[in-house]
Amino acid sequence: MKIYDVANFPNPLRVRIALAEKNATSHVTFIPVDLMNGEHRTDAFLAKNPAASVPVLELEDGTFISECTAITEYIDQHFSGPSLTGETAKERAIINMQQKRAESMVLDCVAAYFHHATDGLGPALETYQNNEWGQKQKEKSLNGLAYFNTVLSSSTFLAGETFTIADITLYAGIGFAGFAQIEIPAELTHVHRWLTLVAERPSVKQ
Numbered sequence: 001m002k003i004y005d006v007a008n009f010p011n012p013l014r015v016r017i018a019l020a021e022k023n024a025t026s027h028v029t030f031i032p033v034d035l036m037n038g039e040h041r042t043d044a045f046l047a048k049n050p051a052a053s054v055p056v057l058e059l060e061d062g063t064f065i066s067e068c069t070a071i072t073e074y075i076d077q078h079f080s081g082p083s084l085t086g087e088t089a090k091e092r093a094i095i096n097m098q099q100k101r102a103e104s105m106v107l108d109c110v111a112a113y114f115h116h117a118t119d120g121l122g123p124a125l126e127t128y129q130n131n132e133w134g135q136k137q138k139e140k141s142l143n144g145l146a147y148f149n150t151v152l153s154s155s156t157f158l159a160g161e162t163f164t165i166a167d168i169t170l171y172a173g174i175g176f177a178g179f180a181q182i183e184i185p186a187e188l189t190h191v192h193r194w195l196t197l198v199a200e201r202p203s204v205k206q
């Protein structure tokens with residue numbers, strides 16, 4: 001299988017961590033996308049992913065799968081190893097809920113702040129910016145982090161005692177926040193404890 005992405009970008013990182021958790025990185029050929037020069041907005045790329053974003057997974061039969069959550073579902077089912085998306089109905093529902101919260105309350109808000117209230121990817125790619133909305137999203141991301149601090153005060157990971165796709169999403173969101181110079185408040189001690197724990201995982205170090 002192939003993955004079209006840009007190494008070290010926040011969303012590609014989510015899938016790369018998932019692959020490493022499943023010990024499956026060597027089964028994938030990574031194809032770099034020249035995002036900074038707009039390759040993701042060409043007709044050829046839009047045929048793979050109409051949302052003009054990376055990563056995109058291409059299966060052996062030519063099927064294209066985009067959205068980190070969908071790609072991670074595929075990876076999780078396709079490769080053996082501890083589940084990232086849950087086994088039982090209850091586990092799957094809770095993991096899905098926390099993943100969506102990590103995405104909508106932190107990662108997506110940080111991305112909106114980056115694209116709207118900073119130089120983002122530069123003038124050629126940031127064709128519409130709304131600074132006020134971007135600033136609001138930064139505030140929202142900090143509220144999201146405060147929520148996760150409460151969650152992490154009573155559990156090791158976001159969806160309980162095992163590392164899941166929800167943790168991957170929040171980790172990518174916090175990494176993106178660092179890049180966008182959003183400081184994680186020191187008083188969010190449970191988030192900081194969790195960050196240290198996640199950063200030590202071989203999949204993340206890799």
Ligand SMILES: N[C@@H](CCC(=O)N[C@@H](CS)C(=O)NCC(=O)O)C(=O)O
Nearest residue numbers: 009010011052053054055067068069
């Ligand atoms: N919801 C998408 C988000 C993907 C995304 O936004 N990727 C960024 C890179 S981290 C991108 O391709 N941005 C292109 C742009 O902003 O033009 C997913 O889960 O894959």
